[in-house]
Amino acid sequence: MLGLKNVKTTMIAATLVAATAATSLPATAQESIYVPLFTYRTGPFSGSGIYIAEGMRDYLEMLNQRDGGIGGVKLALEECETGYDTKKGLECYEAVKDKKPIVVNPWSTGITLPLIPRAAVDKVPVLSMAYGLSAAAIGETFPWIFNPPATYWDGASMILNYIGGKEGGMDKLKGKTIGYIYLDAGFGKEPIPLLEQLSKDYGFNLKLYPVAATEMQNQSSQWLNVRRDRPDYMIMYGWGALQPTAVKEAVKINYPMDKFISIWWPSEDDAAAGGPGSKGFKALNWHAVGDNFPAIADIKKYVTDKNLTQTDKSHIGKVLYNRGIYNSMLIAESIRNAQKLSGKKAITGEDMRRGLETLNIDAARYKEIGLEGFAGPVKLTCADHNGHFATYMQEWDGSKYVKVSGDLKASMDKVSPLMNAAAKEYTEKAGSWPKRTEACDKAS
Amino acid sequence: MLYREAGQFKTNYVDDQAVFPIRQDRIGIAVILVIAFVGIPLFGSDFFISAVMVPLLVFSLAAIGLNILTGYTGLLSLGTGGFMGVGAFACYKLTTIFPDVNIIVWILVSGFFSCGIGILFGLPSLRIKGFYLAVATLSAQFFLDWAFVRIPWLVNNNTSGAIEVPSRYLFGMPITGPMAQPEVRYLVVLSIVTLLTLIASNLVHGRIGRSWMAVRDMDLAAELIGIRLYRTKLLAFAVSSYYCGVAGALMVFLWYGSAEPAVFGIDQSFFILFMVIIGGLGSLVGSFFGAALIYGMPIVLKGVVGLVGLQISPSTVEHLTFMAVGGLIILFLIIEPAGLARLWQIGKQKLRVWPFPY
Numbered sequence: 001m002l003g004l005k006n007v008k009t010t011m012i013a014a015t016l017v018a019a020t021a022a023t024s025l026p027a028t029a030q031e032s033i034y035v036p037l038f039t040y041r042t043g044p045f046s047g048s049g050i051y052i053a054e055g056m057r058d059y060l061e062m063l064n065q066r067d068g069g070i071g072g073v074k075l076a077l078e079e080c081e082t083g084y085d086t087k088k089g090l091e092c093y094e095a096v097k098d099k100k101p102i103v104v105n106p107w108s109t110g111i112t113l114p115l116i117p118r119a120a121v122d123k124v125p126v127l128s129m130a131y132g133l134s135a136a137a138i139g140e141t142f143p144w145i146f147n148p149p150a151t152y153w154d155g156a157s158m159i160l161n162y163i164g165g166k167e168g169g170m171d172k173l174k175g176k177t178i179g180y181i182y183l184d185a186g187f188g189k190e191p192i193p194l195l196e197q198l199s200k201d202y203g204f205n206l207k208l209y210p211v212a213a214t215e216m217q218n219q220s221s222q223w224l225n226v227r228r229d230r231p232d233y234m235i236m237y238g239w240g241a242l243q244p245t246a247v248k249e250a251v252k253i254n255y256p257m258d259k260f261i262s263i264w265w266p267s268e269d270d271a272a273a274g275g276p277g278s279k280g281f282k283a284l285n286w287h288a289v290g291d292n293f294p295a296i297a298d299i300k301k302y303v304t305d306k307n308l309t310q311t312d313k314s315h316i317g318k319v320l321y322n323r324g325i326y327n328s329m330l331i332a333e334s335i336r337n338a339q340k341l342s343g344k345k346a347i348t349g350e351d352m353r354r355g356l357e358t359l360n361i362d363a364a365r366y367k368e369i370g371l372e373g374f375a376g377p378v379k380l381t382c383a384d385h386n387g388h389f390a391t392y393m394q395e396w397d398g399s400k401y402v403k404v405s406g407d408l409k410a411s412m413d414k415v416s417p418l419m420n421a422a423a424k425e426y427t428e429k430a431g432s433w434p435k436r437t438e439a440c441d442k443a444s
Numbered sequence: 445m446l447y448r449e450a451g452q453f454k455t456n457y458v459d460d461q462a463v464f465p466i467r468q469d470r471i472g473i474a475v476i477l478v479i480a481f482v483g484i485p486l487f488g489s490d491f492f493i494s495a496v497m498v499p500l501l502v503f504s505l506a507a508i509g510l511n512i513l514t515g516y517t518g519l520l521s522l523g524t525g526g527f528m529g530v531g532a533f534a535c536y537k538l539t540t541i542f543p544d545v546n547i548i549v550w551i552l553v554s555g556f557f558s559c560g561i562g563i564l565f566g567l568p569s570l571r572i573k574g575f576y577l578a579v580a581t582l583s584a585q586f587f588l589d590w591a592f593v594r595i596p597w598l599v600n601n602n603t604s605g606a607i608e609v610p611s612r613y614l615f616g617m618p619i620t621g622p623m624a625q626p627e628v629r630y631l632v633v634l635s636i637v638t639l640l641t642l643i644a645s646n647l648v649h650g651r652i653g654r655s656w657m658a659v660r661d662m663d664l665a666a667e668l669i670g671i672r673l674y675r676t677k678l679l680a681f682a683v684s685s686y687y688c689g690v691a692g693a694l695m696v697f698l699w700y701g702s703a704e705p706a707v708f709g710i711d712q713s714f715f716i717l718f719m720v721i722i723g724g725l726g727s728l729v730g731s732f733f734g735a736a737l738i739y740g741m742p743i744v745l746k747g748v749v750g751l752v753g754l755q756i757s758p759s760t761v762e763h764l765t766f767m768a769v770g771g772l773i774i775l776f777l778i779i780e781p782a783g784l785a786r787l788w789q790i791g792k793q794k795l796r797v798w799p800f801p802y
Contacts (some may be wrong), residue, residue: 039758039759041757041758041759041762042759042762042763042766053759079757079758079759080758081758081759081761081762083762086700086703086704086706086707087499087700087707090495090699090700091495091499091743094490094491094494094495095491095495097490097491098489098490098491109604109704110606110704110706110707113604113606113608113702113704114700114701114702114703116702117608117621117622117701117702118622118701120622121622121623133604134603184593185593185605185704185705185706186604186605186606186704189603189604189605190603190604192603193603210593212589212593213706213709214709214710310757310759422603425602426608429540429600429602429608429610430608430610430611430621431543431610431611431612431621432611
């Protein structure tokens, strides 16, 4: 019985020790820029999350190894595992907050939403790259939130424009049936108001097929309905295990895969899940796939070949790996920008906000950083924190994604009114939403 | 040595029946309360307060709620997550419809909505028991989950389908929303949890609690000694759901700040159920222990890894935490199947008779 007590005493002691440890976080070394990376290499969404975590980290690590950081200041990288769980994400945020992070990338709409109101208070900009709250694109209302290069509403509009283009004009959409299969959470539900609006405008029938997060791997009932309704096109907004399952089910019911179009999240693994039958499956994308870039060669030379990372070498150049690189490229370029604007080397969250707001990456700059032709130019302004940039359609050819369209633009005349209304509604519901006090910098 | 009741004489029944008959216990409670109300807000870091203490208190309250139902009345429930959700959504609706009423009032009132839903789904408990009842409450969980996602009215037609917590004030100080200081939020949560724990303690030590336990131990015998089963069981459902509802409202308003319906899924129900089982069925202090172990242990383990300075990637730490917590749960269940509360009790008993073994 004495043993029991010992166990307990030890446990209490351990708790106390750890609690003190948790409260006194080690200070970061001087003259470094602290960049926390919220990642999920575990949990139900790790299938997508691992690639992104690898790409994000490797690019910044490469800058550290090759250039000694940015502007001569090392980047202090730290990963925090969220498991795509809001609870853990908030824990991560609290854990990194005291270390003065210059930016956070929540990589989950569920974690982004609670951080949106806090960003302005804690002076930590949120970079939710093409996810999170679409209305956060309005810089006047959300000075601390950045979601380039396109919002989910833009994505929905682009997909419809692509379908219209294939059919030979938007007026040909009349009478067509378009199915929408989505993750039944904030992320998947967000485009519905826009789709409903557009279905009225263009006269197509919209069929909704929600998939609950707990039922991601069991979509037989949704696809049974798809088989019954026979939609002319299917649009998918999925993430994690939802995507390979949907592709598999679509192949199983012999749905024409070239009419199955997804937002920008499916990886190669997701498309390959359907076997040879998934050929023709389409997804939006805004950056290149493959590893044929000097910057990625540098990642191999300075990071993966030296075993400074956990990255599986076969992942390099995959869609979501490159998306991680894109995310980090935005961070790195904004840091440079912020250093230029503030004249400081070790920048703060406030400087970073200004850096993001005046971000301007043109083709020449892409070439300088070894990513020529990697993605379209990005230019943010104080009013527009998103840019609503063009994307393109890529098609799965059985082994890789190939580009099958030119630039797809969102119909901003349809998207903007909804976006403005949503931003207005958001601030009204929040009770007292602070007015923007941050000054606007001239683009550098 | 210090923990000895020799010389403490009771001269009346009230003293003898007190919740804490031993003076040292009363001192201990007072010290804990002083630390919780004064020490932690003064000396705790933001991380400790908002990522450790606030969640811990919220989960403890939910665990108390479930403990009343499962631990004291013996009715197994898997609907905790759903009942927490009812509280959170009710609070959101109330505070958006009547923004001028103080949010603390609405947090406490929202529990009654959860209470009503709890009674409704508790009705089958009159006929079915054990695992069958668990399945019936599981249906509550799934139905509520469905309702949170499908009824846009609940989130005021918000496009993201999530609760966005508005800023609300108490004495001119923000207690919800982004401007709220961690210390303020913590004190509000602590006050509510302390108050409700006190009420729960009085309930379970009194006539009502005894009738719950009678039903748990043998419902037929309880009926024979004059306890009306349907009333007792439904009351347990009502009180339990009230606590869970308040915990849910606290979780969203004073901790998360914004919540998607997914937060109130079946995972949440199991999470709380594990806390109750590990902490000790039928024990209030066990609810706190359970919450501390299940929620706090992963944080502690992460902290230990960081402290030792091991270069392990966060995902590996995550995997290790999963394994360690799982292992610890099994370990605790082997050394003391009645939960941490029982260990605590044994420890106290040993101290009382020390240095003699019994």
